Amino acid sequence: MLKNVLLWVFSFLVTVSFSVFQRLTGPTYPLKEKKEFMGEVLEYKFPRSCTVSGNDCALKIKSAGELDAYVSYVRFKTGEAPSQIAFEKKEGFYQAALPDQPPAGKLKYDVFIVKDGSGLKINEKAVITRFKGAVPPLVLVPHVIFMFFFMFFSVKIFLSNVSGFGPVKHAVFLNYAFLIIGGFVFGPLTQYYAFGDAWTGFPFGHDLTDNKTLIMLVFWTPALFAVVKNKNHKSWINLAFAVTALVYLVPHSLLGSELDYQSLGQK
Known part of the structure; x- marks a missing residue:
């Protein structure tokens, strides 16, 4: 019981650390400095x-x-x-x-x-x-919550997987749902309200945020099937988490949507 609680607590702390790192290192974080003059x-x-x-x-x-x-x-x-x-x-x-x-x-x-x-x-x-553009709270808040829980459960699933403590099958199903809802339902809605396009990643563009979400889906899908078939699922889960961790180490909004002013045809 205590070990399980510690795993949840540690997973939460790791997730918060990833989230803070993304925000503080992202290109949209305000520039706050001091200078002597x-x-x-x-x-x-x-x-x-x-x-x-x-x-x-x-x-x-x-x-x-x-x-x-x-x-x-x-x-x-x-x-x-x-x-x-x-x-x-x-x-x-x-x-x-x-x-x-x-x-x-x-x-x-x-x-x-x-x-x-x-x-x-x-x-x-x-x-x-x-x-x-302004994103309605009913769109932005669920997007943030579901993506936070996706990372939270990803960490917990990985720790349970490597420690052999606690089942992971149902958690993987739930985590996959978090990714779909947060990244592919509320994510495009957030993008649409903010920048006018629902999806600007592959194959329509090179938006890194969209592509990162797509990459995580690509690796969590075989992990989900491996869990269902109970075949080499530990390796797939470890790989899916490793990719997810690398994705979350990329600063948020890096190489995001960018308007081509020449396409406007006017100033």
């Missing part, structure tokens, strides 16, 4: 994911003194001339909001500050932010 340490937070018509695309710089700042931005991969927006002091921060873009549109930007005649580009590398 003119004897003052400036704290700033720049978004790398914005919601169309939302309020989450504000660039913020925290400074106790007076300074001038502006953001210079261009639409990603267009080669157009940069546009500029000045920061304004609001609620204790210097803030500027980037203009809305269509879903999957991206802006590349740099932030410059000027104080007492001295200037500085605050970010070392250009920041890229991607815009997405």
Whole structure:
């Protein structure tokens, strides 16, 4: 009994670790850093994911003194001339909001500050932010929950499989259902609301998030059949989990949907 409880607890901790790693290393996680300038340490937070018509695309710089700042931005991969927006002091921060873009549109930007005649580009590398449509909670929440439980059960199944403690047959069935519902029902719905297309992975595109989900299905399907036939199922489960772990080590939203501005035909 105690061993089973410990397996569940450890599986949960591993799953949370995978989830946190994905978010913190993903290209859409906000850029939050500090930089010293003119004897003052400036704290700033720049978004790398914005919601169309939302309020989450504000660039913020925290400074106790007076300074001038502006953001210079261009639409990603267009080669157009940069546009500029000045920061304004609001609620204790210097803030500027980037203009809305269509879903999957991206802006590349740099932030410059000027104080007492001295200037500085605050970010070392250009920041890229991607815009997405608002996803209804009734779609997004189930997607997140089912995919979390899929990884949770994947870890537990693997640990039970290698330790020989506890049955795995029914758990594999349940886990496969989590993957189908979370990745192939609510996943495409989330993608549709966010970027206007339900599926942009193979064979229609190269969206890495969709392709990662497809790869996991490819390996969990033979694992499921092996469990049903009770034939070499341990090896298939170990392989399916190894692939799943590798997939979850890939940062979330890496090589995701990207709008081709030339396809719009207008600015």
